[in-house]
Amino acid sequence: MPGKETQLWTDTKLLELVKENNLTAFEMIYNKYWSRLYLSAYNILRDQQAAEDIVQEIMTDLWARRTTKQIESLNSYLYASIRYKVFKAIKSGKIRDGLYEEIERMSVANQTEDLLAEKDINKLLELALSQLPPKCREIFLLSRKEHLSTKEIAERLGISPKTVESQITIAIRRLRPVLGEVIFLAMFVFSSHFLKN
Numbered sequence: 786m787p788g789k790e791t792q793l794w795t796d797t798k799l800l801e802l803v804k805e806n807n808l809t810a811f812e813m814i815y816n817k818y819w820s821r822l823y824l825s826a827y828n829i830l831r832d833q834q835a836a837e838d839i840v841q842e843i844m845t846d847l848w849a850r851r852t853t854k855q856i857e858s859l860n861s862y863l864y865a866s867i868r869y870k871v872f873k874a875i876k877s878g879k880i881r882d883g884l885y886e887e888i889e890r891m892s893v894a895n896q897t898e899d900l901l902a903e904k905d906i907n908k909l910l911e912l913a914l915s916q917l918p919p920k921c922r923e924i925f926l927l928s929r930k931e932h933l934s935t936k937e938i939a940e941r942l943g944i945s946p947k948t949v950e951s952q953i954t955i956a957i958r959r960l961r962p963v964l965g966e967v968i969f970l971a972m973f974v975f976s977s978h979f980l981k982n
Contacts, residue, residue, distance in 0.1 A: 794810070794813065796814075796858070796859035796860060797859075798810075799811075799813055799814050799859070800814075800856055800859055803847075803848070803851045804851050804852055806851075811847075811848055811851075814844075814847070814859065815844055818859075818863055819840055819844070821932070821934055822839075822840045822843065822863060822864075822867050823836050823837060823840050825864065825867050825871075826839045826840060826867055826870070826871050829871050829875075830871060830874060830875070835874055839867065839870040839871065839874065840867075842870065843863065843866045843867065843870065846866075847863075860932055864932050913959075913960050914926075914960070916959070917955075917956055917959060917960075920942075920952065921952045921955055921956050922956070923942070924938055924942070924949055924952040924953060924956070925952070925953055925956035925957075925960075927941070927942075928949075928953050935949045935950055935953075
């Protein structure tokens with residue numbers, strides 16, 4: 786069981802220890818990120834088993850390639866992995882038939898039409914976000930853009946985790962009808978393109 790000292794380890798420290806075959810460090814990464822990664826996958830796929838399989842695959846790969854994989858930011862790496870795996874799952878056609886084709890049409894490419902579409906989507910997203918109460922918007926962006934946990938957001942803003950959860954729920958409830966199902970899902974899959982500064 787990790788002690789007080791180990792609980793203060795940073796992601797960088799944990800990654801260093803994992804490279805040295807430290808199972809405790811790996812378990813700490815697993816426990817820290819599993820639920821967040823699962824929710825990120827499930828929010829898009831709405832398939833519990835598929836979401837669990839994706840997270841398990843990412844974690845297994847992290848351990849299997851611990852000595853060869855160069856990771857600068859664990860947080861960024863894991864969320865990029867989730868986006869890739871979710872996109873792959875949708876593309877396979879096994880999950881939510883037709884969704885991949887709709888989202889792919891909105892993906893960013895070099896063609897002018899796609900770039901214009903992205904601008905339109907960003908405008909729509911900005912408009913939807915601007916209609917959220919300021920605190921609700923701030924919490925939502927910290928959660929989806931910076932991938933902070935409920936606890937991390939609560940600590941940063943000096944509010945309770947329950948308040949954070951309720952504000953994220955409110956934001957999602959308000960954004961989905963405004964953006965439409967497909968754009969809402971695309972926002973999560975392509976979060977490096979959407980939710981820009």
